[in-house]
Amino acid sequence: xxxxxxxxxxxxxxxxxxxxxxxxxxxxxxxxxxxxxxxxxxxxxxxxxxxxxxxxxxxxxxxxxxxxxxxxxxxxxxxxxxxxxxxxxxxxxxxxxxxxxxxxxxxxxxxxxx
Amino acid sequence: xxxxxxxxxxxxxxxxxxxxxxxxxxxxxxxxxxxxxxxxxxxxxxxxxxxxxxxxxxxxxxxxxxxxxxxxxxxxxxxxxxxxxxxxxxxxxxxxxxxxxxxxxxxxxxx
Numbered sequence: 614x615x616x617x618x619x620x621x622x623x624x625x626x627x628x629x630x631x632x633x634x635x636x637x638x639x640x641x642x643x644x645x646x647x648x649x650x651x652x653x654x655x656x657x658x659x660x661x662x663x664x665x666x667x668x669x670x671x672x673x674x675x676x677x678x679x680x681x682x683x684x685x686x687x688x689x690x691x692x693x694x695x696x697x698x699x700x701x702x703x704x705x706x707x708x709x710x711x712x713x714x715x716x717x718x719x720x721x722x723x724x725x726x727x
Numbered sequence: 728x729x730x731x732x733x734x735x736x737x738x739x740x741x742x743x744x745x746x747x748x749x750x751x752x753x754x755x756x757x758x759x760x761x762x763x764x765x766x767x768x769x770x771x772x773x774x775x776x777x778x779x780x781x782x783x784x785x786x787x788x789x790x791x792x793x794x795x796x797x798x799x800x801x802x803x804x805x806x807x808x809x810x811x812x813x814x815x816x817x818x819x820x821x822x823x824x825x826x827x828x829x830x831x832x833x834x835x836x837x838x
Binding site for chain 2: 654
């Protein structure tokens with residue numbers, strides 16, 4: 614595709630349920646990032662993947678959050694036992710290499726936990 | 728201007744005027760900076776970048792200035808248009824590390 618795509622665009626879930634958010638990066642981009650953006654706030658780094666290296670999970674807020682990237686392409690962010698404070702827009706970005714170049718962002722998934 | 732941890736600053740300008748959006752970055756070792764524009768309901772969009780070995784870079788209607796002495800970055804938009812209304816973020820990174828984003832500045836262009 615022409616850009617980074619994310620699905621679903623919106624997700625409403627009940628507290629305690631698990632959710633999966635999907636990201637399709639730009640073809641050929643080796644680096645993939647997940648961010649969280651709360652209302653009126655900046656972007657909070659969650660995790661990044663670079664090629665076949667072990668992911669940097671230093672930004673994940675709790676062990677309820679996990680992510681994987683299959684085949685060096687599509688990534689899934691999973692939030693288990695969702696809490697109301699997990700409500701935010703989850704943004705995925707990809708870049709050609711890891712550092713020193715711009716990231717291309719997807720449109721995000723708006724997660725609402727009721 | 729914006730700074731990490733503060734509520735979203737706002738800036739209102741008349742259409743046709745120049746806009747200046749400021750950013751105080753946190754790490755003196757940062758060597759790469761990007762300005763992003765985020766319109767409502769969309770992901771951030773790249774505007775312009777600058778590396779630490781430069782102090783100015785120009786694009787189409789935009790100029791980024793970098794002052795490493797005071798860890799300050801600014802984005803200048805010439806002849807601001809209604810389509811420029813958005814939230815603008817600066818992001819910094821240093822070798823081998825991820826990007827860190829500021830809180831953002833909300834720009835409103837008054838027709």
